[in-house]
Amino acid sequence: MSAEPLLRVDGLTKHFPVRGGPLRRVVGHVRALDGVSFDVAPGETFGLAGESGSGKSTLARIVVGLETASGGRVRVGDVDDVRGGDRRAFGRVVQMVFQNPGSSLNPRRSIQATLELPLAIHGTFQGPIRARAAELLEMVELPRSFLGKHSHELSGGQKQRVAIARALAVQPQLLVLDEPTSALDVSVQAKVIELLQKLRDELSLTYLFISHDLSLMHAFCDRVGVLYLGQLAELGRADAVFRAPRHPYTRGLIASVPVVGEEEVALKAGLERITGEIPSAANVPSGCRFHTRCPAAEERCRHEDPEFTGDPSEQAVRCHVHSIV
């Protein structure tokens, strides 16, 4: 990893208050994120995996500034996090592609208007805006004739390409991709991923890629982090984490992935499955928060919260039993 990270997430915490009783008093907190730290180098693709309820979407929303953190910091390049800062300056460096292109594009706006809006808001682009919209479409491999269309005339894959083009309009450095292909069929997903790889290389983009598809993550990401109940359980180079997962949660996740080939079956051999469902973030277990589902849990896991061991640029794990010495 290079010396200066593009994205620095430092001790990020997000607590949502839970209100109850006749006076709507705060009776507790949903700890969606509880001290998450990682760095992403320029040009790197960092993947965040985890089940629903692990906090991965909350993290994505904080990184793009759609949500404010309760604690900790997010810094992208030279721009510090949104609180008190310049929201617009932040928007020029970080953009987001949402999960469902059907609802993230405005149905009343033409594709041209969709692509011109961010250019108009930021006002940084010098030159004919219309030509820029056509150029953006070309970048995502759609014909210029699409400018006059509306989103309902497009297929799911085409809509997602427009959403990517819109995110690229202001020439950001970091793209946050929140499950960008999970609503698409595999043959379409393959095409969109191919496009994202091409754009990353041509425009030297940095990606924060959120997904629950571990196989896709292994192929697409340089480094990955596995989130469980608002904390990272394991972090490291994609190949290291997928070939030799250490945290029982990562191991369980990989063990449950449906696969299509014999080579993949070999990767799942010897991994312990996990059972049960993720507990509520309003009621986080004591000690290591995974101990309630962990096949390797010991007595100390119930009381002591483990620390990270290892090197996050290679492989680091937050587990008493499988620590890296």
Add this chain to the structure above:
Amino acid sequence: MTAPVAAPVLDVRGLRVSFRGFEGVAEVLQGVDLTVGKGERVGLVGESGCGKSVTMRAIMGILRAPPARVDGGEIRYLGRDVLTLGRRERDLLKGRDLSMVFQDPGTSLNPVFRIGEQLDDVMGWADRRGGERTSRRTRRGRILEVLKQVKLPDPALVYDAYPMQLSGGMRQRVLIAMALLNRPTLLIADEPGTALDVTTQDEILRLLDALVQHDGLSMLLISHNLGVVRAMTDRLYVMYAGAVVEEGATADVFADPRHPYTQALLRCVPKLDGSAVYAGIDGTLPDYTRPPGGCRFHPRCGYAHARCSEARPPAFEVGAGPVAHRSACWLEEPR
């Protein structure tokens, strides 16, 4: 691995279904052949819009007609053509012998009724139709037993719970219990567990598999996930644009996919070892109101030649194993 036996539980022959709409007639199913033998686990795979749900709905008799119309073919259940049965007989069949596990645990249960009431409805209805009079108490016993079978902790609590009080995984278990309640012979599972996390999906699939094997049920599993179908079935059918393009023993098809579509689809699936080649498939699914002539895959096929656009290829035998392996592609025509 079980080979289809002489009298299959389900035998679909030349099923054709079309839809009438503003854009004209959409000829969706163009002659689907499919069998499920006794105790066999069969998969039906394909991407959205390939016709797998229409096939399933036609089998269950829950196609909305109009706009849908069955234009031809037979659906034989234990030898009887269900398309010619009277409505009453058909209803009886689908409430008891044929049952279904629905996909979305969030919307397939009624939020204002307790789980127990909803299960009791299903069971009481089938009992009445079968001419039996059962008391709510005896049904409750059976319901609790099935809730236990699907490994729900504390069945009595679940019986009195509302759907919103249960997690997604628990609701999916309730839907499986509902499908097993009337002791069916054929279970149709439509994308079970797709809406759930991988770990929960894995648990649900294992449970379903254990129950099917334990009771010797026949199962037709509909899924877009090739990995799920590989783990859960003995034999499979691959559908594209309203037709079966390849069929065979699951192990054979994964080891040696023959149809260009099956091959392309398998290449698109991301692999756990990170080795995926992102080939993708160019183009999109054809418009059913104006489908391409000949093989419907030919506009997107890398191997297409003149003949592919002229005539529809029949299913050619391509395997040497005990279970028929067929591919509907002109490349396989014996010379």
